[in-house]
Amino acid sequence: MAGLNFIRRPYSWQGQAGQYAPVIDGTKIPSFCFTTIQERWPKIVTKLVDQLHQFQPEAVKMYGEQGDADVKLVTSKLSEMRYLMMTDKPLHDISTDAPDALVWNSELDKYRKDNGPENGGKRTLLCSKPSPPDGHRHRNCWLTEKEISIEETRVTILRILQIALWGNKCDLSLSGGDPHFISDTLFHELEELEGNILVNDLHIAVNNFILRPESQLAQLDIVMDNAGLEVKVVLHGKAYPWFVSDTTKKDMDWVLEQLASDEDQYLSKLGIRWLQFFSEGKFDSSFVIFKGDLNYRKLVGDRYWPLETPFTEALCGFGPAPLLALRTLKAETVAGLSERAIKLIGSKHSEKDLSWMVTSEYAVAQLFDPN
Structure with missing residues (x-):
């Protein structure tokens, strides 16, 4: 199939087993x-x-x-x-x-x-790598506040994870800070979008980790991407933002304070309770969800991995707990694609066309289990 060999080895990298892939930098034009x-x-x-x-x-x-x-x-x-x-x-x-x-x-x-x-x-x-050597601070809070009622069903949890995955198509940093709005149509297009998930470990993650008995899943952590439509469990921000919309401690404090001071008595009680939990250190992880393109790029080291490189290998030894990476593709790095996924890409894109890696048209939901 035309372009298949090129797609397997972006930028003609000829590595050997056990070697790290080359680091992504700004010398490739366009990229x-x-x-x-x-x-x-x-x-x-x-x-x-x-x-x-x-x-x-x-x-x-x-x-x-x-x-x-x-x-x-x-x-x-x-x-x-x-x-x-x-x-x-x-x-x-x-x-x-x-x-x-x-x-x-x-x-x-x-x-x-x-x-x-x-x-x-x-x-x-x-x-250098596509992440600045000194994170700039951006103080404009961009947050869509929405109550989400989570039923204890597998279908609902899968839907939420898919929404979280494709929600990454809204990213302030890609426009240099211009506001994007989440379209309601996203919630009605999940079945159509599912065909564009190149690696889909969502069912395994839900069955083996998220729906475990409560005594086994002591805590579910989410490493946040943008301050936008987020699904709650335990949220990990960044010490400082790599890009404009990255979530920092100030963003988290602002959200908690807004909840605590809300006129709705239930939201207010929730905000006050969370503030207390944070101050008492009650929030520890059995499963971690990494959300967003930037977090994925950090997981795989911002490198030009051959597409079929196992996700576990691309993590380069990182694995503090079982983790799930939710990411829509926005940069020229991805690993762990199956032969089917590679053929799908090869059937739609020519040998030199790597636009599929940056358009957010495709996504991955990749699971790592160290056990």
């Missing part, structure tokens, strides 16, 4: 990573500069000349960052007192050494 670095990041930084300009009069009113000077300093630094991104200048050490600055600077030093003397030991953004 998700190149577009991210050349277009998305500068747009996001530009929006931050615009927001600061709008805030400047308020800063002067609140803090006087010092506030005005601070805003000008930050906008200057951001403008410089945007220039460095767009011109692919070498990465510099992070000069802040952030708790993880030493870790990042150590990694940057390794990158410089690995890049070799022929390039002056310089590491640029286009030679």
Whole structure:
């Protein structure tokens, strides 16, 4: 079938058993990573500069000349960052007192050494992974609040997981922060979309883990993607956002505070109870759900894995607990595809057409069980 060999080995990688796949960087044109670095990041930084300009009069009113000077300093630094991104200048050490600055600077030093003397030991953004070396902070909360009544049935749980999977088609970061809205039609298209799930372990995950007796499934954890339509159990945010809509502690605190102060007495009781549970540390995991494209890319190391590489191998030893990865494809990395899935892709796309890896048309629901 035309394109099948190419699809099996994106970018003609000729690896050997036991070797890691090459790391994704921005040198491939066109690619998700190149577009991210050349277009998305500068747009996001530009929006931050615009927001600061709008805030400047308020800063002067609140803090006087010092506030005005601070805003000008930050906008200057951001403008410089945007220039460095767009011109692919070498990465510099992070000069802040952030708790993880030493870790990042150590990694940057390794990158410089690995890049070799022929390039002056310089590491640029286009030679880096598609996740920024220093996460930018985005404070606009984008959350669809919706009560979801979960019946104790297999069909309902499968439906919820499918909604969570395809809900990743709504992602603020892909537009640089422009709002997207979840279409009601998503809830009526699950059967049609199911044919585009290239790896579907949902039934195994539900039967073997989620519907276990309560005494066996002590806790279900969800590693969150975007602050959007989320399904509740235990939610893990990020220390800082890799991209615009990533969920941070501030987003979680905001949601809990909104619930606790809601006029509806039941929502308010729920919010107060959750706040208490968080403060008492009651929330520990028997099964973890990783939701979203970015979390998937981190699981497989942002690498060009051959499509048939077992998902377990692509995890490179990571497996703190049984886990389920829900992801719609938005970047040129995926592993664990079956022969059937590879043939499906080959029947619809030509040899050089990798657009199927970035359009969110296809999805995977991949299970890892360490036992």
